[in-house]
Amino acid sequence: MISDIRRSLPRAAWWTLNVALTVLFLSPLVVMLSMAFKSSGDQGHIPPTLLPQHPTWHNFVKLTSVQGLNIFHNLLNSVMVSVSATLLVVLFASMAGYGIARTKFPGAGIVFFVALASFMIPFQAILTPLYMLLKNMGLNDSLVGLTLVYVTFNLPFALFIMRNAFASVPQALEEAARIDGCGTIRAIVQIMLPIVKPGLITASLMTFFNTWNEFFAALILVTSQEKFTLPVTLTMVASGSFGQIDWGSLQAGVALTIIPCIVVYLLLQRYYVSGMLSGALK
């Protein structure tokens, strides 16, 4: 196969096909950006124009008052939830990853097995009791409750990554550190953490993307509008007012949600790709 396509397809055709596909794949993002910057006059244009004739920030400004809601406040909710969930997941998964891979305490195997087995259960299937549980704990309609749920659903994969990362650190290295008089904690932080860094980056990247983009649990577990995360807030923009949907503002909101993902993807592509691969092949 490797050379097949190149051989049977002339070089010019290969380039044409790929460039056409690139245009196809990027066009929805161009549409999003273009619509986000179109003035209301440009938006009404039929057929739609490719680019805004009179570019404006107005659609973003309007997001500060959608049915009495400032969406930038919801953006902050999303940032808070994703960042704290990511930090907690990485902290817990590194600690447990070390404990399971390095100290082999009795029961380590069981914890790891249960975590792996949880991959088989879709979280959508346990959301009904989770809603009851959070209600009984006084954590319903709370960003703390949502964060804890996100931490739990991202822990198994992060644990899988971190356990493997710690397991691949040579035994001799840790022992050498100890002989040199390093305490266990210092040995972990100073000697092992730098080695497991790729695992740390992959685990945090996957958790961040999952939580930033999560919709279903956020829709169910949080009911007050001012506590909504960004994707759920978009349903309010899309529901419109007086039967009229403000498509420009909706695309401005979509852009706010999507652009951080694209930026992080472009910066840390290598780690993201390896995370997706090990996520699928686990």
Added chain:
Amino acid sequence: MSTHTASLNQSRQVSGRRRSRTFGLNRRRQILGALFTLPTAAMITIFFLVPLGMTFWMSFYRWPLLGQHKWIGLENYSAALNDPNFIQALKFTLEYTVIITPILLVLGFGLAALVQRGDTPSRFFQSVYFMPVAIGLASASFLWLFMAQSQIGPLWDLMHWLGLIGSKSNLFAGHWSSLMVVNAMVAWKVVGLQMLLLLSGLQSIPVEVIEAARVDGASGWQRLWHITVPLLRPTLALVLVFSVAGSLLAFDQFYIMTSGGPSNSTISVVYSIYRYSFIQFKLGYGAALSVLLMVILAIVSAVQMLLLRNTDHN
């Protein structure tokens, strides 16, 4: 385990004092390890194992949001099997799965074959096709909801310009056209992942095998069908299961793009659980439907195992 035994063996060779010290150190390390694992174990127990158990338990109750819950045995399950809404949701989810899976498989394979060579332009195109994977399904749905709007949406405009639809048509008014718009969005958003998985599979096929077939005079299609596809079977099975499991759990795209319409014809299984549990607050019934969903997914996973094991034997 091996760490433990290794250090024990080592300690046997040294003096008694040293031995007890090493042993104590190991013991302390084990306690530390257990303490380190505690937060993870606690989180998984409280927010995963407990609700998992509760799902089964609640499914035997009539459980309204307010008021007393009441044991009704298997009544929720027998109701589910006779519930036209749930059966319809199940049928629709299968319809969606059966349509989107081959689309993703064929497009993913095509893209993988196209950009498989590891040179710089190929790698550039790979990262372009993979980019939408990083975008959330919900935001992608809002984006394509606009793209397909009558008159103002560029996708609608393109289809109109191509003469595929009339000037008054609404893509979300028909079951089939709604489903096609959702399929287009999903294909755009996730095909990069299928491409990536298939690429990693293709790269594991030795070049020599294919070259040998070429030298022996096998045509491009013969090589594809008789060599690449059989050798790729484990990856194909993986891609298949990924797509099937993802489609069986579909929710965001239908909630956002079609709202289940027209006339409730695009309500997926998870959507139907959502409506029973959180709109009608029949929590016990929602739990029973969740158990059924888990059973369906377990069957899919079992089939996956079988497929993968079969390839091992060949």
